[in-house]
Amino acid sequence: MTGLAAQPQAPLALPEPGKRDWSTKFTHAILLIAVFTALFPSYFMFTTSFKTNEEYRYNKIGLPQQLMLEQYGEAIFQNEFLRWMLNSATYALGSVALSTVVASLAAFAIARMQFRGKNVLLALSTSLMVIPPVVLVVPLFLFFVQLDLISTYHGTILIYAGLVTPFSIYLLVSFFRTLPTEILEAALIDGASPFGVLWRVVIPLSAPALVTLLIVNTLYVWNDLLIALLFLQDDNMRTLMVGISVFQGRYNHQVPLTMAGMVMASLPMLILYIIFQRFFISGLASGALKG
Amino acid sequence: MIRTRNAFVPYLFVAPCVALLAFIFGYPLVKIFEFSFRQIRGFTGPFVGLRNYQLILNQPTFHDAITNNAKLLLAVPIIIVISVLIAIVLFERVRGWRVYRTILFVPYILSVPIVAVVLKNIFQFNGPFNETVRALGMEFLALDWLGDPNVAIWTIMIVVIWREVGFGIVLMLSRLLGLNAETLEAAQLDGANWRQRVLYVIVPQMRGIIEFYAVVNIIGMVAAVFAYVFMVTKGGPGTSTQVMELYIFNMLTRNALPGIASAVSVMLFIAFVIMILILFFLLRRSRSRELA
Incomplete structure (x- = not known):
């Protein structure tokens, strides 16, 4: 200044x-x-x-x-970048899908129905947004060991889905509240059930909010390192972020080879960013502004 | 409001969500308190009262962790000043600001581990940064960025700032684009120069978003720097870049002491709640003073 x-x-x-x-x-x-x-x-x-x-x-x-180009050969063929990326994508899409379904149902009830405890539920869920995952991992880890959920797709997806759900609820409740009541009532008069209203009327109108959720939550899961290190101990289950740390240790003093690996690792998001730039910027900014 | 024939229906809608949140947040938040009073071996263990807490509070590594998180808080004002300054420059007078925005957002698109590995190599003792400043005759800048225990935490801070500013600029700019253009034009017509417009017209209107972003960053420096530290230094050299998250992680994995890790989690959680309450209290007070 x-x-x-x-x-x-x-x-x-x-x-x-x-x-x-x-x-x-x-x-x-x-x-x-x-x-x-x-x-x-x-x-x-x-x-x-x-x-x-x-x-x-x-x-x-x-x-x-x-x-x-030799480094690229070694980076690609001696390592499992593709596998790591597919794993990361699986966890990200799986947990985003699960969280979006669960949060849509809850947010619809909170925004559009009357029931006891709904304000408490919204306040509690919203305050969970600031809880750092690191304070949750010890009991979750022991519990997952007991249940044999370590290094499984479903266990990991469950954790990530839980972690992103408070944000999903917050965003969807505020979005659902902006939808015009008349449309929902018209659908009800036509004989739709509450679930029918949500599925056939509300969800199709919520594309902007759903895109924001998709971007913010996918990036959260894709970029996470802490949960992935703890809960995915099997080599075949590793995410890209853990893969990068393994890769770094493997080629400590070979800087060009390390950089070839980093280029590989950054390509998926860079390509998506170049194609969907507008959505990335507005999605992340509006996600933060509302969050 | 949608009225349902059966008052039970809304509960069916929220049930899966309540179950998920109870499992992922509720269960652990209750259990860390219980575990923190036990000496856990395997899945449970004998009740030991406050011994876990005594052990941690007497451990120098734990003190280092707290100190380092506190040092990282210094990044918050730096991130905010840079983000606001660049966002205003882009907003006010630059042709092609969209292109700049796209470029300046790239650091945030790269994941933390990638950023960490690349910058770590740039800051090696004989790496490109030091070679360049040596060639320019600025030998005093050629520090041992990663190997010197007095410097390493600041290197991590530089890495954090480098990536987070990308997001800060976009956030500030998106707020600026929603500003009232008329006030700005009026100020300009009244003869306010750039500095006056920035300080007396633009920044006051950005107050809300700056406060919000400050809170987000404070939370981040205390509880979301694990990936940076793990990838750049793993807490070293020695314990000079140890932070709370890494301390919990090491206690759980390397030392297999879940009881101690839980006690740290409890302290972090309580410190966190207090910190957030203070922040909200400060924000509310500054709001009400503004109205008075």
Whole structure:
């Protein structure tokens, strides 16, 4: 902020575009630094991944002299990136689906029906959003060991679904409350059951909220490391995030190979981001604003 | 409101959700209290009163963990100032701000472990960062970023800031885009310069979102830095980057002491509840003072 304070006062009259030179330069300098800082690690990751170990020793940040693809061969064929990604996707989609179903039912009742204890339920569920998972893991871990749920798809999906459900409920309740009552009543008069109203009227109208849930919750599960480390101990069940930590340990001093692995690991989300950029940005921002 | 013929129906709708939350949140939150008073071997063990708590409170590693979480809180104002500054710059006067937004959000799209591995390599003692500053003659910046116990926690903080700012900018910008354009134009016509517009017109209107983001980040620094620490230093060198989450994780896995891990969980949970109550109290007070 010191940079701001040092900035000279602009003329009092509405400045002409050409007269704002000084502050325009200041603005551009800030943006240039920001863009450089944001992109340099990705640049480093991509360029290094094509170098040989030999080249990396003397050429750390320059462009690679030739495109070495050998690292990619080893990163792909000696490791299980594809398996890790499929596992991560399974846990993410499974838990998001389960959480969305369970939360839609509850949110519909909370938003649109009258019953005792509904305000308490909403308040409790909302306050659970701030509980950090780390305070829950000890009893859950022991319980899962007893029930033989460690390293299973259904056990893991259950945990993740539970962890994202308070947010799902919060978002869906506030969205369901904005739907016009007339539509719901019309459906009821036509003889639909409450479940029919939810399934055939409310859900089809809730696409924006469901997209936000899909993005926010999928990223949460995809990026989680703590739960995945504890509850998935079998090599075949590993997620991508755990895979990355295994991979890092495997190739400690081979920086180009490590970077090739990181490129592989970042591709799924980067590709989705490039395609669905608008949804990512508005989904995550509105998720946070409502959350 | 939808009236159902049977008053029982709403409960059928909420039952699965209540069961799920009771299992994932309710059960553990009750059990950590019970476990914290027991010396657990396997799944249960004898009642030992406050011994777990005494053991932890006398352990230097635990003190390091608390201190480091406290140090990381310093990242909160830094993240907020950078996010707000860049968001305002983009909002106010930059052509092609959408392109900038897309680029500046990339760090947040990369998962924490990927960010950690890449930045860790950049900050190696003979890595690209140190080589560059040495070549530029700024030898004093060529620290042992990961190997020096006095520096490593700040390196982790840099990594956290680098990624989280990406989200901060997008969040602040989305609030700015909803601002009342008329007030801004009026201020500009009244001759307010950029600094005045920012300080007296824009920032006051962003107050709510800044407070909200500060709370989110404070919570994050205390209880959501596990992935960063685990991937960058695993708590080392020594215990110089130990944090609460990693402490619980190690007590549960490496040391197989669930009782102690539960006692730490209880303390973290209670500290957390107190912290959130204080934050909400402060926010409410600042609101009501504003209205008065």
